[in-house]
Amino acid sequence: MNFSSKLLENAVGEFTKLPGIGQKTALRLVLHLLDQDREDVDRFSRSMTKLRNEIQHCRVCHNISDYTVCEVCSSHRRDRGTICVVEDTRDVMAIENTNQYSGVYHVLGGLISPMDGVGPTDLQVDSLIERIRDGEVKEVIFALSATMEGDTTVFYLHKKLKDFNINLSTIARGIAFGGELEYVDEITLGRSITTRVPYENSLAR
Amino acid sequence: MNFSSKLLENAVGEFTKLPGIGQKTALRLVLHLLDQDREDVDRFSRSMTKLRNEIQHCRVCHNISDYTVCEVCSSHRRDRGTICVVEDTRDVMAIENTNQYSGVYHVLGGLISPMDGVGPTDLQVDSLIERIRDGEVKEVIFALSATMEGDTTVFYLHKKLKDFNINLSTIARGIAFGGELEYVDEITLGRSITTRVPYENSLAR
Numbered sequence: 001m002n003f004s005s006k007l008l009e010n011a012v013g014e015f016t017k018l019p020g021i022g023q024k025t026a027l028r029l030v031l032h033l034l035d036q037d038r039e040d041v042d043r044f045s046r047s048m049t050k051l052r053n054e055i056q057h058c059r060v061c062h063n064i065s066d067y068t069v070c071e072v073c074s075s076h077r078r079d080r081g082t083i084c085v086v087e088d089t090r091d092v093m094a095i096e097n098t099n100q101y102s103g104v105y106h107v108l109g110g111l112i113s114p115m116d117g118v119g120p121t122d123l124q125v126d127s128l129i130e131r132i133r134d135g136e137v138k139e140v141i142f143a144l145s146a147t148m149e150g151d152t153t154v155f156y157l158h159k160k161l162k163d164f165n166i167n168l169s170t171i172a173r174g175i176a177f178g179g180e181l182e183y184v185d186e187i188t189l190g191r192s193i194t195t196r197v198p199y200e201n202s203l204a205r
Numbered sequence: 206m207n208f209s210s211k212l213l214e215n216a217v218g219e220f221t222k223l224p225g226i227g228q229k230t231a232l233r234l235v236l237h238l239l240d241q242d243r244e245d246v247d248r249f250s251r252s253m254t255k256l257r258n259e260i261q262h263c264r265v266c267h268n269i270s271d272y273t274v275c276e277v278c279s280s281h282r283r284d285r286g287t288i289c290v291v292e293d294t295r296d297v298m299a300i301e302n303t304n305q306y307s308g309v310y311h312v313l314g315g316l317i318s319p320m321d322g323v324g325p326t327d328l329q330v331d332s333l334i335e336r337i338r339d340g341e342v343k344e345v346i347f348a349l350s351a352t353m354e355g356d357t358t359v360f361y362l363h364k365k366l367k368d369f370n371i372n373l374s375t376i377a378r379g380i381a382f383g384g385e386l387e388y389v390d391e392i393t394l395g396r397s398i399t400t401r402v403p404y405e406n407s408l409a410r
Contacts, residue, residue, distance in 0.1 A: 002301040004294060005271045011256040014249045018234045027295065029223045033253055034260065034269070041257040044219045045250035048238055051216040052246040055239065064239070066210045089209060090232065096207040 062107040062124045079103045081138040111149035139167040267312040284308045286343040316354035344372040
């Protein structure tokens with residue numbers, strides 16, 4: 001592209017480094033910012049720098065947080081006996097949005113993926129074992145993606161944790177609420193038949 | 206959404222103010238930035254603030270520029286006798302990318318649109334007339350969108366400029382190179398028949 005300004009070209013270049021943002025989109029976004037008041041652009045820029053410089057990871061669950069211990073871990077209304085193991089902060093947000101979970105979390109910071117060079121030591125596994133060793137934990141729920149990487153990670157963690165005297169579970173897999181049978185993939189549909197549940201357990205609350 | 210951090214929520218909120226960026230996309234972009242080095246995030250932020258604070262509008266053509274007079278207007282290789290009138294800087298970039306135009310530009314900064322409350326006085330019309338009055342100009346090319354607003358603006362400008370001793374033209378409309386007839390809309394196809402050109406003029410150079 002033929003930019004009339006180096007400043008513009010730089011700003012567009014920075015935006016195209018973001019995932020899923022091409023040059024045309026970047027230009028549209030930058031020109032939009034250029035139309036805003038200086039204070040607004042300043043606020044935009046400052047919010048990013050501030051976030052990057054001041055964000056912390058919860059000392060207990062490793063979720064990103066404004067404090068050394070996150071709000072969930074420091075809340076007295078959460079059940080510390082149940083730990084939900086997730087990949088990253090987005091999963092915490094998704095589960096919190098359901099309002100169905102009152103335990104605490106453990107954020108691994110990724111999934112085991114030999115193809116991407118991510119092994120167990122790159123994840124927050126040791127600190128999970130430490131939390132369990134502390135004795136308060138009664139159940140660990142694996143809430144990881146239903147992918148090869150997710151399954152591998154669950155397999156690995158299960159092997160590490162099975163000798164502790166705690167319950168290990170994974171979130172249920174099957175047909176989504178509102179899902180139409182004919183569009184469900186074969187593996188999910190097949191498994192949902194073999195892992196069928198008693199009718200009275202199946203009702204959405 | 207249920208953010209685990211106010212800092213994160215702020216940053217996501219700033220991103221969602223950008224056009225076409227929803228909350229999920231904003232979160233993805235911000236978490237990507239959070240994974241980068243502090244210097245990278247700093248460079249990202251600074252490029253926006255710097256752009257907004259230091260950008261100028263060319264004193265002659267009103268295109269955005271790093272200098273008081275833009276590179277096109279100050280170039281000795283551009284023909285100052287031909288002015289191409291466009292809506293905004295994106296159009297200048299698009300035309301520059303064709304490498305087919307060696308004249309100069311005039312950026313209106315918008316199109317006449319009574320529905321959006323944009324009248325001729327909101328656009329750089331007076332300075333265009335002044336440039337023509339200065340005497341060097343031989344041709345004005347209208348390169349505006351083929352929309353109601355674009356047509357209205359051309360109509361207005363034509364009325365203002367028709368008494369000057371200069372050529373007024375608009376960029377050609379018709380079927381795009383590579384376009385298939387059956388997918389062309391009826392108006393474009395009909396007009397392209399009534400405004401047909403001699404064969405030897407129609408060849409793409």
